[in-house]
Amino acid sequence: MEKYISLAHGDGGERSHRLIRDVFIEAFGDSNASLFDAAAITMSSHKIAVTTDSFVIKPIFFPGGSIGKLAVAGTVNDLAVSGAKPAFLTCGFVIEEGFPISDLKQIVSDMANEAKKTGVSIVAGDTKVVERGSADGVFINTTGIGIYEPGMGCSLQFEEGDAIIVSGTIGDHGVAVIGARGDLGVTVPIQSDCASLNIMLEEVLRETNGVRIMRDPTRGGLATTIVEIAEDFHLTMKLNESSLPIKSEVHGVCDLLGFDPLYLANEGKAIIIVANQEKDKVLEILRKCPEGRDAVVIGSVIAKGKGQLLLETPLGSKRLLTRLSGTMFPRIC
Amino acid sequence: MLEILKQSNNPEICKPLVEAVIEKAIEFQQKFGRKPAFMEVCGSHTMALARTGVKQCLKDVVNLISGPGCPVCVTDQRSIDAMIALAEGENRIICTFGDMMRVPGSTRTLVDSKISGKDIRVLYSPVDAVKVAIENPDKEVIFLGVGFETTIPIMTLMVGEAEKQGITNFSIWMTTKLVEPVLRFLLDAGEVNLDGFLLPGHVSIVLGEDAYQYLVDDYHISGVIAGFETAELLSSIYKLLDLILSEKISIENNHPSVVTKTGNQVIHQWLEKYLTECDEAWRGIGVIPNSGLDLKTEYEQFNAKKRFSVVVGEPRKTKCRCGEVIRGLITPNECPLFGKACHPMNPVGPCMVSTEGSCSAYYHYMRESF
Numbered sequence: 001m002e003k004y005i006s007l008a009h010g011d012g013g014e015r016s017h018r019l020i021r022d023v024f025i026e027a028f029g030d031s032n033a034s035l036f037d038a039a040a041i042t043m044s045s046h047k048i049a050v051t052t053d054s055f056v057i058k059p060i061f062f063p064g065g066s067i068g069k070l071a072v073a074g075t076v077n078d079l080a081v082s083g084a085k086p087a088f089l090t091c092g093f094v095i096e097e098g099f100p101i102s103d104l105k106q107i108v109s110d111m112a113n114e115a116k117k118t119g120v121s122i123v124a125g126d127t128k129v130v131e132r133g134s135a136d137g138v139f140i141n142t143t144g145i146g147i148y149e150p151g152m153g154c155s156l157q158f159e160e161g162d163a164i165i166v167s168g169t170i171g172d173h174g175v176a177v178i179g180a181r182g183d184l185g186v187t188v189p190i191q192s193d194c195a196s197l198n199i200m201l202e203e204v205l206r207e208t209n210g211v212r213i214m215r216d217p218t219r220g221g222l223a224t225t226i227v228e229i230a231e232d233f234h235l236t237m238k239l240n241e242s243s244l245p246i247k248s249e250v251h252g253v254c255d256l257l258g259f260d261p262l263y264l265a266n267e268g269k270a271i272i273i274v275a276n277q278e279k280d281k282v283l284e285i286l287r288k289c290p291e292g293r294d295a296v297v298i299g300s301v302i303a304k305g306k307g308q309l310l311l312e313t314p315l316g317s318k319r320l321l322t323r324l325s326g327t328m329f330p331r332i333c
Numbered sequence: 334m335l336e337i338l339k340q341s342n343n344p345e346i347c348k349p350l351v352e353a354v355i356e357k358a359i360e361f362q363q364k365f366g367r368k369p370a371f372m373e374v375c376g377s378h379t380m381a382l383a384r385t386g387v388k389q390c391l392k393d394v395v396n397l398i399s400g401p402g403c404p405v406c407v408t409d410q411r412s413i414d415a416m417i418a419l420a421e422g423e424n425r426i427i428c429t430f431g432d433m434m435r436v437p438g439s440t441r442t443l444v445d446s447k448i449s450g451k452d453i454r455v456l457y458s459p460v461d462a463v464k465v466a467i468e469n470p471d472k473e474v475i476f477l478g479v480g481f482e483t484t485i486p487i488m489t490l491m492v493g494e495a496e497k498q499g500i501t502n503f504s505i506w507m508t509t510k511l512v513e514p515v516l517r518f519l520l521d522a523g524e525v526n527l528d529g530f531l532l533p534g535h536v537s538i539v540l541g542e543d544a545y546q547y548l549v550d551d552y553h554i555s556g557v558i559a560g561f562e563t564a565e566l567l568s569s570i571y572k573l574l575d576l577i578l579s580e581k582i583s584i585e586n587n588h589p590s591v592v593t594k595t596g597n598q599v600i601h602q603w604l605e606k607y608l609t610e611c612d613e614a615w616r617g618i619g620v621i622p623n624s625g626l627d628l629k630t631e632y633e634q635f636n637a638k639k640r641f642s643v644v645v646g647e648p649r650k651t652k653c654r655c656g657e658v659i660r661g662l663i664t665p666n667e668c669p670l671f672g673k674a675c676h677p678m679n680p681v682g683p684c685m686v687s688t689e690g691s692c693s694a695y696y697h698y699m700r701e702s703f
Contacts, residue, residue, distance in 0.1 A: 315387030325677035
């Protein structure tokens with residue numbers, strides 16, 4: 001097989017056929033579903049969840065993951081935090097001419113491994129090749145279909161005193177990717193938290209009552225995601241700054257560059273808002289899993305009626321947290 | 334080290350410190366019949382005081398005034414317009430610190446120029462600009478040299494590296510600023526009444542403690558060199574109050590782990606070798622003689638101002654009062670644009686966009702009290 005992707009791999013002819021056969025079907029399995037123009041799938045539920053996400057990360061391989069792992073985990077997590085059991089994925093690739101086929105194989109293998117781990121089937125896919133310079137290596141879109149099982153959803157009904165839990169340290173992915181770009185001039189010993197959370201979150205929903213909502217704080221970070229919840233459900237929520245789980249290395253990089261960990265991306269974390277009396281049970285379940293071992297309560301719902309998120313500093317003063325406003329840029333000094 | 338910094342934010346240490354500062358400030362008030370007024374010179378201090386809640390906790394007893402310490406904010410509008418115009422030239426790569434990207438020029442920002450296809454690169458490590466020049470020998474690579482004494486040494490490093498490697502397509506658009514001339518300007522102008530300065534921790538690593546003696550000798554005002562963690566900020570404010578109440582005037586070094594008496598001598602040699610004092614225009618102030626550093630004539634080949642001609646018109650006039658904010662004359666919320674026409678998504682002045690800007694700090698951390 002050739003070493004690099006050429007435009008011919010996207011022309012629908014023999015090379016396309018071989019690429020699909022030797023790279024994609026090789027990794028994802030030769031299911032009947034993937035052999036025709038559309039996948040035929042059977043589902044047990046009449047209520048399904050559908051989500052789609054595109055992945056354009058740079059670099060495509062980073063400590064703790066790759067664009068392939070991310071493309072599966074990201075979509076799986078969107079389904080899982082919605083309370084749906086991830087079942088099927090489709091994937092669309094836009095590949096730049098000249099992209100190494102060995103890298104493509106690694107990416108596809110990462111996708112297959114993550115899909116296997118999470119129990120989802122990749123049932124349909126598409127490949128397009130664009131001229132060199134028209135894309136940056138490879139872009140992947142995945143669409144996920146999940147099944148809502150009876151009694152497994154989030155109530156979306158909130159009460160004062162509800163606890164806000166985050167499943168682990170924040171900002172790891174953002175810092176790992178900045179570090180992997182090699183622009184910092186220092187080595188950052190941080191791995192991305194990129195991980196699928198569906199099995200852990202499914203257990204939370206199955207074993208506890210009182211989960212109000214779950215979200216994954218990806219782009220925009222923890223603060224942006226919780227601000228959205230506060231506004232959507234007209235809640236005043238408060239986070240305690242001293243409870244926020246942040247690795248020292250992440251703190252260090254943020255101090256150096258003027259970034260705020262509250263706004264850095266995460267790819268393997270969940271925010272769970274739960275009835276106060278159920279919080280210990282939820283924490284116990286999360287902490288049993290490697291992805292949730294640093295889970296902690298970071299705040300609470302303090303009032304209904306006004307959509308705002310407050311942060312209480314270690315000194316006891318409070319300030320308003322807002323959505324991320326624009327790209328975070330490294331500062332001068 | 335990170336553990337030590339963590340301890341500096343430990344509520345068990347910081348909360349009693351707040352109480353101690355409040356007690357001292359009340360003592361000041363009883364003695365002088367007014368609140369003490371201190372200026373934090375450094376933009377990172379402005380941010381840290383607001384983010385940690387120190388400013389909010391002390392607002393009733395200490396007037397903490399933000400000074401001209403944010404390098405982007407003090408840059409004159411015409412200079413910002415010139416840097417954006419520079420990026421419009423053909424066959425150029427502009428390298429910059431991220432803070433500059435969204436700073437509003439009279440007609441556009443560097444982000445706008447980048448979107449329109451200009452090659453503008455945000456660097457995490459500025460010395461990489463030389464690398465960019467090596468990798469792109471057919472392009473002119475220009476670094477936007479904005480900054481105070483903390484950042485200026487990096488520019489000399491870049492020039493040294495470019496000189497060593499014989500690189501001819503690299504230059505710096507120098508628009509640097511020095512702390513002493515602007516503090517002298519503020520004190521000479523007498524527009525703002527101050528009881529003391531919180532002196533910048535980072536700049537002081539370069540300058541050293543002795544460099545501020547002019548505050549004592551010429552202006553009879555005290556200063557405390559402060560770090561950036563909660564306990565460091567609080568203890569520095571405490572020290573300032575203590576100096577005044579015990580009727581002493583001096584410069585105290587409250588950041589001794591990194592700041593020495595005479596500063597970093599190696600850096601002083603670099604500055605001496607490559608740079609010479611020059612007049613610089615400051616936002617809201619105008620030209621202050623000898624308030625910046627420029628490349629010496631023997632390094633002219635690395636001076637973008639000598640190599641590229643940029644013509645800019647009169648800056649656009651707005652109601653932005655960044656100039657007065659920088660001079661400590663008004664607080665951000667006294668500007669008519671604050672939080673209305675001017676906010677982080679649509680900054681009118683640089684103080685709202687820079688991560689060290691007073692308006693940005695006020696908007697993010699202090700515009701509402703709870």
